[in-house]
Amino acid sequence: MIPRAFEYFDPATLEEAVGLLEQHGEDAKLMAGGQSLLPMMKLRMVSPAVVVDLWRLPELDYIRRDDGVVRVGAMATHYALHSSPLIRTTLPALADAARVVGDPLVRNLGTIGGSAAHAAYNADYPAVLVALNAELLAVGPDGKRSIPAVDFFTDTFTTCLEPTEIVTDILIPVPGSGARSAYLKLSRRGTDFAIVGVAAALTEGEGGHCADARVVLTGVGDVPVRVTEAEEILQAGPLDAERMAEAGEAAKRNLDPPSDVQADAQYRVDVSGVYVRRAVAAAWQRS
Amino acid sequence: MARTVQATVNGRKYYEENVEPRLLLVHFLRDRLGLTGTHVGCDSTNCGACTVMFNGKAVKSCTLLAVRADGAEITTIEGVADEDQLHPLQEGFWEKHGLQCGYCTPGMIMSALQLLERHPDPDEATVRQELEGNLCRCTGYQNIVEAVLWAAERLKSAGA
Numbered sequence: 001m002i003p004r005a006f007e008y009f010d011p012a013t014l015e016e017a018v019g020l021l022e023q024h025g026e027d028a029k030l031m032a033g034g035q036s037l038l039p040m041m042k043l044r045m046v047s048p049a050v051v052v053d054l055w056r057l058p059e060l061d062y063i064r065r066d067d068g069v070v071r072v073g074a075m076a077t078h079y080a081l082h083s084s085p086l087i088r089t090t091l092p093a094l095a096d097a098a099r100v101v102g103d104p105l106v107r108n109l110g111t112i113g114g115s116a117a118h119a120a121y122n123a124d125y126p127a128v129l130v131a132l133n134a135e136l137l138a139v140g141p142d143g144k145r146s147i148p149a150v151d152f153f154t155d156t157f158t159t160c161l162e163p164t165e166i167v168t169d170i171l172i173p174v175p176g177s178g179a180r181s182a183y184l185k186l187s188r189r190g191t192d193f194a195i196v197g198v199a200a201a202l203t204e205g206e207g208g209h210c211a212d213a214r215v216v217l218t219g220v221g222d223v224p225v226r227v228t229e230a231e232e233i234l235q236a237g238p239l240d241a242e243r244m245a246e247a248g249e250a251a252k253r254n255l256d257p258p259s260d261v262q263a264d265a266q267y268r269v270d271v272s273g274v275y276v277r278r279a280v281a282a283a284w285q286r287s
Numbered sequence: 288m289a290r291t292v293q294a295t296v297n298g299r300k301y302y303e304e305n306v307e308p309r310l311l312l313v314h315f316l317r318d319r320l321g322l323t324g325t326h327v328g329c330d331s332t333n334c335g336a337c338t339v340m341f342n343g344k345a346v347k348s349c350t351l352l353a354v355r356a357d358g359a360e361i362t363t364i365e366g367v368a369d370e371d372q373l374h375p376l377q378e379g380f381w382e383k384h385g386l387q388c389g390y391c392t393p394g395m396i397m398s399a400l401q402l403l404e405r406h407p408d409p410d411e412a413t414v415r416q417e418l419e420g421n422l423c424r425c426t427g428y429q430n431i432v433e434a435v436l437w438a439a440e441r442l443k444s445a446g447a
Contacts (some may be wrong), residue, residue: 007288008308008354038311038350051308055355079344097292103420105335107396108344109403151432191333216429 004042014060014139014168015050022141022163024050024086031055033115034147035106036241058112058155059170061086072112072170082114090174091132092286093199097124100183113167120204121156121258122193127218128183131145131199134172137256140165153223176209178204179245182283184275186263194219195263196271202234210239212286214246220257220268227251230236230276241282248277294356296320297366308354311338315353316363324364328422335421338361338394345401347420364393367400375441376400376434387425387433391442397419399435407446409439 011017021028029048029232031037040046042178054060061073063084070090072081081098083088088095093196101107101115101124115125116136129136129149136147141164154160161167175181180202197218205211213234217225237243289305293433296316303319316322328336330349337348340362344433361365367398378437379385395418402409402417411419415428423431 001343002311003309003315005307005309008290008352010354034352035350038352042311042349053352053355070366103335104401104417105338105345105347105416106332108401177349265320 001042001125003038004044004047006041006048006197007179007224008051008053009050012056012058014057017054017057017166018139018141018164020050021166024052026053026163028163032078032117033110034114035102035110036114036120043216046205047170048227061111065090065174067235068174070172070174072172073110074116074167074169075111076113078107078110078115079104082107084156090226091181091282093128093132093201094125094172096183097128097185097197097199098189099146100185106191112170116152117159117172117177119153119155120193121155121222122195122197122219122272124135124183124185124194124218125197126153126224127197127216129170129172130224131201131212131216132172132175132181132212136167137169137171139168141231146171150224150226151192156222156273157187165221175201180204180283180286182279182286184282185247185278186271186275190261196257196275198272198275200276200278200279200283202239202283207241208238210234211279215251215280217251217255217272217276220255220272223240227255229253234280239280241281244277244280244284247280248273248275250274289416290354292353294359294361295431296361297363301430306353308352309350310353312339312341312351312353312356313348315356316348316361322363322365326390326393328390328394333422334365334391334394335398336391336394338397339399339420362397362400364396365384367396367429375401375445376403379432379434379436379438379439379441383430383437385426385431385432386423391423391425395423395431399438402424402435402440403439407439408437408443411436 014159028050055149060073078098078101134149185197193278201214203212213231230251233247252273259265328334332350348420
């Protein structure tokens with residue numbers, strides 16, 4: 001399968017990239033790792049007239065900590081993320097997610113910025129970025145702006161980005177003491193998207209209580225779904241196995257997931273309960 | 288607008304003019320350079336038959352534009368053996384009967400090269416996990432896993 005012919009640019013600066021987007025508007029597509037865009041182009045589900053490839057912008061490929069914030073460049077690969085000691089120790093849920101995107105070959109090329117901007121409803125990062133209170137930085141003709149993850153994802157395959165904007169960095173606050181997190185994914189085979197994925201970010205309080213819980217699901221709606229009723233249960237008393245199971249049951253209420261080739265809606269509801277319980281337990285066991 | 292691609296493939300420098308931006312790396316390798324050991328399997332980023340080492344990373348060459356290979360170092364299955372001396376992974380696939388039709392084998396071996404670089408002493412679960420991006424429709428994987436473990440042992444004792 002061969003993509004339809006396109007005009008190709010691989011700018012050497014971000015400014016140049018933004019200029020190309022301004023010039024070509026909706027006709028242009030940005031390429032990061034290309035692991036979602038190219039398969040879609042080969043199937044001719046999308047046929048952009050112009051491809052703006054970001055591979056010559058090494059300044060977007062980094063992972064570092066600045067004071068209380070972990071900063072990740074949009075072109076950091078999934079492999080770089082899950083093999084990074086900084087990410088593994090400070091943001092284990094992000095490392096978990098990066099470890100299960102696609103397969104090892106896809107993870108060598110695919111990027112977090114590309115995956116976030118692609119915004120598949122069943123992708124792994126969106127739930128994690130919302131659970132960890134991430135912000136995405138985007139640059140456009142009017143300069144930079146910061147977008148909370150919860151506002152970034154507006155629909156499946158749709159973000160709040162303007163056609164002339166590029167995601168450049170992802171900022172995640174370093175969690176305080178007592179914080180722990182995990183991401184757990186159900187999929188049938190290695191390369192698949194999630195049937196259901198659960199990101200759990202918990203903070204231990206006093207007396208075995210969970211002082212703060214953020215539990216966010218992927219694969220069950222057009223955008224990441226936060227299950228606040230389950231979060232409230234997790235924070236309401238000592239966090240033991242029974243409470244985790246109760247939170248799992250609560251998470252199933254009010255879910256309205258899609259049916260697709262991988263699983264029907266009811267199956268997604270049922271496994272959401274199980275995976276919320278397991279993700280919370282996995283996070284809680286980490287210290 | 289066609290580009291020029293200068294790349295080092297299996298240690299040899301190539302200078303290819305008139306590379307169309309939509310040309311995929313796998314077709315560049317097969318049709319332009321004549322390196323047909325890299326196979327097109329599913330052609331949809333699932334099967335890994337087209338796996339090559341690209342700047343030290345195992346990637347699916349059907350999901351990468353050839354124009355991105357400008358300046359790249361690439362190793363294909365043709366570059367794995369040392370002259371007539373097979374790589375331990377190639378020997379392992381032979382010894383352990385890690386193939387039947389052989390179509391997936393070049394990709395399996397390129398992925399396994401990466402696997403053994405990152406995990407020089409892998410257990411069976413690690414081998415299975417790290418080969419998740421490669422599909423085989425003949426063997427049921429058992430002998431492939433054994434071939435990789437055999438090669439790991441061989442490389443360990445050679446290094447010791």
